[in-house]
Amino acid sequence: MGSVQKEIATLNSLAARISELAAKMTKQLEAENVPAVTLEANSPIKYERLPGDVFMTRQLLEDAMKDLWILSQGPSESVFNYVHMAIPDASALNILNQFDFWNAVPVDGSAATFEQIAKHTKLPVDVVTRVLEHAVTMRFFTKPSPTATSVRHTSRSAALAKDPGLSALVQMVLDETGPPMFLLPEALRRFSMGQPHLTRNMKETAFKLCHSGGAWGDYENSWEFIENDGEGSQKGWRQRNFVKFMAYIKDLFGTEGIVLDAIDWQGAGDVTVVDLGGSAGHDDAILAAKFPNLKIVVQDLPEVASVFEKEFPSNLRSRVSFLTHNMFDPQPVAADIYMLKWILHDWPDAESVKILQALRPALKPGARVVFIDYVGKQEATGASSGAEEEQLPRSIQGFGTATDLRMMALFNAEERPVEAWKSVFKRADERFDVVRVKADPLSFMCVLEAVWRG
Ligand SMILES: C[S@@+](CC[C@H](N)C(=O)[O-])C[C@H]1O[C@@H](n2cnc3c(N)ncnc32)[C@H](O)[C@@H]1O
Numbered sequence: 001m002g003s004v005q006k007e008i009a010t011l012n013s014l015a016a017r018i019s020e021l022a023a024k025m026t027k028q029l030e031a032e033n034v035p036a037v038t039l040e041a042n043s044p045i046k047y048e049r050l051p052g053d054v055f056m057t058r059q060l061l062e063d064a065m066k067d068l069w070i071l072s073q074g075p076s077e078s079v080f081n082y083v084h085m086a087i088p089d090a091s092a093l094n095i096l097n098q099f100d101f102w103n104a105v106p107v108d109g110s111a112a113t114f115e116q117i118a119k120h121t122k123l124p125v126d127v128v129t130r131v132l133e134h135a136v137t138m139r140f141f142t143k144p145s146p147t148a149t150s151v152r153h154t155s156r157s158a159a160l161a162k163d164p165g166l167s168a169l170v171q172m173v174l175d176e177t178g179p180p181m182f183l184l185p186e187a188l189r190r191f192s193m194g195q196p197h198l199t200r201n202m203k204e205t206a207f208k209l210c211h212s213g214g215a216w217g218d219y220e221n222s223w224e225f226i227e228n229d230g231e232g233s234q235k236g237w238r239q240r241n242f243v244k245f246m247a248y249i250k251d252l253f254g255t256e257g258i259v260l261d262a263i264d265w266q267g268a269g270d271v272t273v274v275d276l277g278g279s280a281g282h283d284d285a286i287l288a289a290k291f292p293n294l295k296i297v298v299q300d301l302p303e304v305a306s307v308f309e310k311e312f313p314s315n316l317r318s319r320v321s322f323l324t325h326n327m328f329d330p331q332p333v334a335a336d337i338y339m340l341k342w343i344l345h346d347w348p349d350a351e352s353v354k355i356l357q358a359l360r361p362a363l364k365p366g367a368r369v370v371f372i373d374y375v376g377k378q379e380a381t382g383a384s385s386g387a388e389e390e391q392l393p394r395s396i397q398g399f400g401t402a403t404d405l406r407m408m409a410l411f412n413a414e415e416r417p418v419e420a421w422k423s424v425f426k427r428a429d430e431r432f433d434v435v436r437v438k439a440d441p442l443s444f445m446c447v448l449e450a451v452w453r454g
């Protein structure tokens with residue numbers, strides 16, 4: 001946990017703290033044999049395995065660096081510089097990513113000319129030049145000299161060339177959630193200003209405002225958008241990208257352990273599991289490989305089916321199948337266990353309740369719902385509350401609050417504390433007995449198990 005800083009921070013005190021934290025992190029990485037990264041193209045693309053204590057040092061370092069940044073510029077200019085750069089930075093990255101500048105440049109560290117990159121990206125040379133001129137200021141690519149008309153990879157741009165999952169994340173976060181987030185102030189002005197609470201109506205989301213005709217199409221919610229955007233064989237390209245994004249997130253957040261330990265899968269015996277909204281089954285491949293007693297049905301929207309068919313490991317197909325199913329429709333599979341991972345946090349309470357209620361036609365007494373999701377700020381009582389959470393580095397808190405605002409823009413939903421999740425189950429049906437809840441304030445994840453009393 002970070003120590004509460006009482007003295008008034010100065011340029012020098014922050015620089016000293018950064019120096020101290022950088023030395024500590026270097027030592028910790030060495031002790032854990034984690035290879036160092038550099039800014040060069042041949043650097044490892046990430047720190048492999050960052051143990052909890054090293055992660056915490058890194059986040060404290062980030063907090064201190066951000067404070068130093070503010071003090072180095074002064075309060076006013078730090079604001080000006082932020083707003084001046086934030087959107088062009090995001091836009092440049094979105095262009096680099098969507099037009100695949102990453103693979104236009106060799107990852108071996110050699111250069112590609114602007115002409116060559118224009119050919120690869122199908123963009124005019126003048127556009128390529130201007131985007132790259134900005135990109136190099138962000139350490140995406142580097143120019144051999146200020147007047148050069150070629151670039152080489154840096155470690156940052158090379159990471160995107162080497163890791164399609166990272167590129168899928170950039171696509172999702174910038175291109176699918178960026179435009180609605182920009183319309184959040186307008187949505188709040190129209191639908192929530194003067195009200196006691198944020199509207200929970202999904203027709204009044206920033207997403208809906210953004211997608212009510214025009215360039216961004218007319219869609220009810222972001223799932224409908226990512227399923228249907230695109231013409232002909234391009235239709236569903238955003239959903240196929242989303243599948244990659246989810247698989248990447250699983251690795252990034254190391255959620256494999258959370259799924260494997262969510263319940264005693266082995267002790268459950270020979271059971272059928274439905275993974276509701278299970279994407280293309282990345283969690284199920286891991287579960288099925290580890291637990292031969294499980295038969296799993298992955299359910300998701302139509303555009304996910306082809307990804308499952310193409311990519312799901314063939315050796316597990318006898319026990320894992322895919323069923324196209326809209327989770328608002330009555331559940332067709334009478335399973336022993338239903339897993340909902342990262343599903344309900346995408347919906348306001350009313351829709352979350354409907355999703356749980358749609359399970360009822362298939363539920364037999366004793367059937368279990370294993371719910372794995374984010375938890376927002378904890379209630380200010382109990383062990384993992386208040387004082388302890390206050391001390392988390394701001395950069396960790398910001399991760400959660402950023403997701404929360406994204407949920408606001410897309411769904412008029414929010415990151416909810418454990419108690420709110422419990423009450424969603426109760427509201428769905430009294431016969432859901434919540435028998436176990438485990439929340440981890442560091443990972444923002446919670447596992448809740450409910451048993452259907454029948
Ligand atoms: C945040 S992802 C979670 C994926 C997976 N459970 C995981 O944890 O990685 C939400 C999933 O819900 C699916 N989804 C959204 N609306 C749905 C609906 N109406 N019916 C079925 N699946 C839906 C999406 O396609 C997406 O795969």
